[in-house]
Amino acid sequence: DQQVKQNSPSLSVQEGRISILNCDYTNSMFDYFLWYKKYPAEGPTFLISISSIKDKNEDGRFTVFLNKSAKHLSLHIVPSQPGDSAVYFCAASAWTGNQFYFGTGTSLTVIP
């Protein structure tokens, strides 16, 4: 059973606009959440993370929001750039374990 879900397989956004990628989870033991970016034929690279004691974390153009009561997190990219076009995976882990649980990914296309 998928514990981390990304319900939008793809998203297209105009350059300069905001991209919003969403992620839902089911396990209330998850307390650390991450976003990874992946280009074709490369390994995922870490983008940004948030722990459950926060509801927002920013790093430059990237902001992650966490809504624990809804078990939902989102990644905002502002402004979007063509180089942001990639597959984005959200992931979650629990303090009780070592592994990450990944969503199925959202393919973002930023149109110049």
Add this chain to the structure above:
Amino acid sequence: DVKVTQSSRYLVKRTGEKVFLECVQDMDHENMFWYRQDPGLGLRLIYFSYDVKMKEKGDIPEGYSVSREKKERFSLILESASTNQTSMYLCASRPGGANTEAFFGQGTRLTVV
């Protein structure tokens, strides 16, 4: 910079062959992982290891085994390759402790014919 290196970028193997995928990390991380990535399925965990000679099954261990004889090296073994094991294989390592990210290798695209 953390480096996770997978031995091959591309591999083509025949059905029934025994296949070894090697992964080395240079940051003394306790935890190492093997995932496979398939379209529409995301990253699925095959096996992970939290210490030398220790291993735990992930979500899809069938048809795979692993070996971790040294802390820096984690090997994935396909005992008898089958066409449904054609996939992108990703190795990752992660330090021990809470709230740490995992670092991935560049991936191995395995094709079984």
